[in-house]
Amino acid sequence: MAISLTKSAIDRIKNYTDTSEQSISVRVGVKKTGCNGYAYVINYTDEINEVDKVFDNNGIKVIVDEFSLNLIDGTEIDFKKEGLNEAFSFRNPNISSECGCGESFSI
Secondary structure, three states: OOOHHHHHHHHHHHHHOOOOOEEEEEEEEEEEEEEEOOEEEEEOOOOOOOOOOOEEOOOOOEOOOOHHHHOOOOEEEEEEEEEOEEEEEOOOOOOOOOOOOOOEOOO
């Protein structure tokens, strides 16, 4: 079981946070929403719960709750810039379909 970050995602997370005095942690998960069932959620955090799984990616802790991990195990998180738009993107090998706008997915 694992969640990985591309170099672009690592660089974006490190540039967004002050790394001089604290470790960098992001919580990745899913929420029920959209036309296809689930959407990705990513937030900066320092909180780790007992049932969370923690993956280290070049000094960045990726924290995932047990429910979400069952849906996103094996996912690679990237950060892309296209014109004026920039966002994290998720390559999840477990999805069976995505909505047309790419905001939600189903397993």
